[in-house]
Amino acid sequence: MSDTATDFVRANTRVAPVPFLPELVLHQAEEPIELWERTEAAGGEQPPPFWAFAWAGGQALARCVLDEPELVAGRDVLDLATGSGLVAVAAAKAGARSVLANDIDPFSLAATRANAEANDVKIQLYEGDLLSEGYAEAGVILAGDVFYSREMAAQVLPFLRQAAGRGALVLVGDPGRAYLPGEGMVLRHTYDVPVVEALESVPMRRTSVWQVVFTYR
Template sequence: MSTTADFVRANTRLAPVPFLPELVLHQADEPIELWERTEAGGAQQPPPFWAFAWAGGQALARHVLDQPDLVAGRDVLDLATGSGLVAVAAAKAGARSVVANDIDPLSLAAAEANAAANDVRVALIEGDLLTDGYAEAGVILAGDVFYSREMASLVLPFLRAAAFRGALVLVGDPGRAYLPTEGLVLRETYEVPVIESLESVPMRRTSVWQVLTH
């Protein structure tokens, strides 16, 4: 993972997360420039979701850090981890084990670098878990996963199946268009600072929801 790790470090700098000052994260200084450069690489290269602290992930990480009993002593999966921010927060909060999952190798390189920067250990799984599920985790965390109709149609059955088998399933979302309207219980709402060039506003009202089985 050395090449991907080098790319992550070359295109970010380590800085505190505004809403989570106890954590640091490799973040892009010029988000639009990095996004455009990544897009120029062609369709095979996913957008650089790993280079930013998205609102849903910040809210979910804050919720876990403020209520560590949610994850303490439990096995946690951070689905579509992006930067690994939520995974790092879960590890900081005392999870027995944390797995960060994403389809993008750069995301996993960022998650590994961010875990190291925060002095925690996070395991990595590359690939799509949505088809087969992931029964090993007692807690499933997912930040900002309802950003498209296609992603929502894939991730929601995965999350509900996990809840059905008894996992605690929490999502963080700033009111994206494809957030489900049923089968969720509101746990907390936050005002989260975001990158205005990406979100068009400086703050996003962002909620943490628990996913039910139906």
């Protein structure tokens, strides 16, 4: 992980409590639209700054884990497409034996490392495409806001279903994105989650935590 990514994260965010999770803090963008436009202007050199915001699905999933620590306590956890690392931090706070935060974006992992330090927890980082490479070690897989596009949904859903089929607990946080699957999901919780209105066009999102279950096809 480069010092450039870490410096960029720290220069463009401030540490503040998460709206729906006041017991946690996160490096968050002070000017979300400005930061988004800046990274878009960089073209292919830098992906969108998903790591700079507390997205609704991640907040709901983190709230679920903190309120029900028995879901992760003493278990090995994978936070898939970690973004800011918010869900990974929550899992570590809830007593997970180990937490691996995965993303393909080095800026995301730089933010995750900074957020782990800010919350005084230990998180392992892995940069790479686990959806293609596979990963069979975690007993719990957490995924917030991963059904935001048809392409991403087509990649992530088989991965999650395969994990559920081998016995992993698979939980997804989602605010009703268009590509959330309509079957093979069991509703666990629903919350009204504060969001960044400049990005979501509303101040609150009704957001659910789902458990992915294995279904024979």
